[in-house]
Amino acid sequence: MKFSNSEIIETMEKTGMIPVFNHSDLEVAKNVLDASYNGGVRVFEFTNRGENALEVFRELKAYSSRHKGLILGIGTIFTPKEVEDFIEAGADFIVSPALIPNVAVTSTRNDTLWIPGCGTVTEIFNAREMGAQVIKAFPGNVLGPSFISAVKAVLPSLKIMPTGGVEPTEENLSQWFKAGVTCVGMGSQLFKKDWIKQKKFDALEKQISDALDTIQVIRNTP
Template sequence: MKFSKSEVIAAMEETGMIPVFNHSDIAVAKDVLDASFKAGVRVFEFTNRGENALEVFKELKSHASQYEGLILGIGTIFTPKQVEEFLEAGADFVVSPALIPNVIVTCSKADVLWIPGCGTVTEIFNAKEMGAEVVKAFPGNVLGPSFVSAVKAVLPEIKIMPTGGVEPTEDNLSTWFDAGVTCVGMGSQLFNKEWIKQKQFDALEKQISQALGIIETIRNSK
C-alpha cells in the first residue's frame, strides 16, 4: 500500500512521535518494529546506516505489511540514488539530515513526502520554498526548543519535527510541544540498547507506549 503525503503527515500529527531506528540484524529490527506497533506507533523511520541497510529495509518492509496503517520511511538519505533504491524497496517517506536539492527533486518527481534536515531559519525558509511540508530540526539537542519557538514566530505554517536530544519524559516532551513542534523523532533515548541486547521487547513496548501517552496528555492539556 502506498501512502499519500497527506496521509503520512496526518499519521505523524496524530501520534506525535516517530521512532528512529537502525540495526544490522533483521530479526532485531522486526522485533523492535513489532513492539513499536503494539505500543501505538503508526509512523516508523528506519535509518540508512550500515552496509546492509537496504537489505534489512526490504525485509522489514515485507514484515510491516501485516500491520494495517503502519507507515515505514527511510532516513539518513543523501543522494538521488539512495532515494530511488529505497523507494523501489517500498519506503513511504524520505528523511535527510540536511537540505539536499537533488534529493528533493527526486522525491518530488516520485510524489513522495520528503523531510529535510534544517538548522537555520534560512534553510527552513528555503525548504518551504522548495515545497517542504515538514522539516526536521536537526540536530535537536544543539538547536533546542527555543529554536522551534523562534521559527514558528516567523513561519507559523511550517510543521517541525526535532530529532536528536528528544527524551521520553514529561518535562522534555512538554518543552518541545510547548514550543510548537508537530511531532518528535526519537532514537537512542527511546530504544534502550541493553533491553534490545537482552531481547526485553516487552519493556521496550511499555516505554514507547508511555511516551505516546505523555504526548497525548500534553496535547489534551492545551
Template sequence: MRFTKEVIISSMEQTGMIPVFNHADIDIAKHVLEASYKAGIRVFEFTNRGAHSLDVFRELAKFAGKFDRLILGIGTIFSVEEARTFLDAGADFIVSPVFSPSVAAFCNGKDVLWVPGCGTATEIHNARELGAEVVKAFPGNVLGPGFISAVRAVFPDIKFMPTGGVEPTEENLSKWFDAGVVCVGMGSQLFKKSWIQERQFEELEHKIREALGIINHIKNA
C-alpha cells in the first residue's frame, strides 16, 4: 500500500469530503479524477457497481499515480474476494455499505483501512470491536445529522463519514459538520449527469472547489 491508515484518515479529515463515483468509460473516469484533484480533493472513492468496475479501476489506479498524494479507494465492497481483487488492482482503502466481519478480518490482516457502513449503534459497536476507526453512516439521507449527534455521545472515539444524500450546500453541510462528522462522502449530488454526459469537467472542478470552500469555512468558523 502506498499510504498508511493514519495518513489516509488524516487526509480525510483535512479535506473534509470524499467524492464517490463510478463510470464505465475510463476516459471519463480519468477526467473526473483529475478535475477532483485540481479542485483540492486528495481522497477519492470509486465504487464497485457494474461488471466494468474492476477493469476501469485498474486503469484509474495507474492514472492516479501521476498525482502527488492522491489516495484512491474502492467502495461498495461486500466480500473478501472483492476486497482482495481490488487491493491487488491498486486500491488504497476499502469502503463497504454494510458491516462485514469477514471483510474487517481480511483488511486487518493486510493492515488496510476499511470503512464499514453502519446504521445502528450495535453495528457501530461491533465495527469498533473489530478495529474500525472510521464508520460510514449509511444511508446518510435516512439516518440524518441527528443520528450522528446521538451516537457520537457514546462513541466519541469513532470518526463518522455520512454518505448518501449529502448536498454541496452550506445549509446541508453545516448540519453534518455541526453534528460532528469528520468528512462527507458525496456522489450524485456532486456529479451532475449533464456535466458528465457533456464532459463539462471544468464545471465539475468549480463545483468541487466551491464545496470544499464551504466545508473549510464551516470547520474554521
C-alpha cells in the first residue's frame, strides 16, 4: 500500500513523534519496529547508516506489512541515487539532514514526500519554495525550541519537526510543542543502547507509549 503525502503528514501530526533508528542486525530492527508500533507509533524513520542499511531496510519494509497503517521512511539521504534505491525498496518518505536540491527533485519526480533538514530561516524559505511540506529542524539540540518559536512567528503555517536532542520527558517535550512543532523526531534519547543490547524491548515499548501519551496531554493542556 502506498500512502499519499497528505496521509503521511496527517499521521505525523496525529501521533506527534517519529522514532529515528538504525541497526545493522535485521532481527533487532524488527523487534524495535514491533515495540514502536505496539507502543502507538505509526510513522517510523529508519536511517541510512552502515554498509547494509539498504538491505536491512528492504527486509524491514517487507516485514512491516504485518503492522496495519505503519508508514516507514528512510533518513540520512544525501544523493539522488539513494533516493531511487530506497524508493525502490519501498520507502514511504525521504528525510535528509540538509537541504539538497537534487534530492528534492528526485523525490518529487517519484511522487514521494521529502523532508529536508534546515537550520536557518533562509534554508526553510528555500525548502518551501522547492515544495517541501514538512521541514526537519536539524540539529535540534543546537537550534532549540526558541528557534522554532522565532520561525513560527514569521511562518505560522510551517510544519516543522525537530530532530536531535529531543528527550522523552514531559519537560523537554513541553518546550518543543509549546514552541509550535508539528511533531518530533527522536533517536538516541529514545533507543537507549543498553536496552537494545540487552533486548529490553518491553521497556522500550512502554517508554514509547508513555512519550506518546505525554505528547497528547501537552497538546490538550491550555
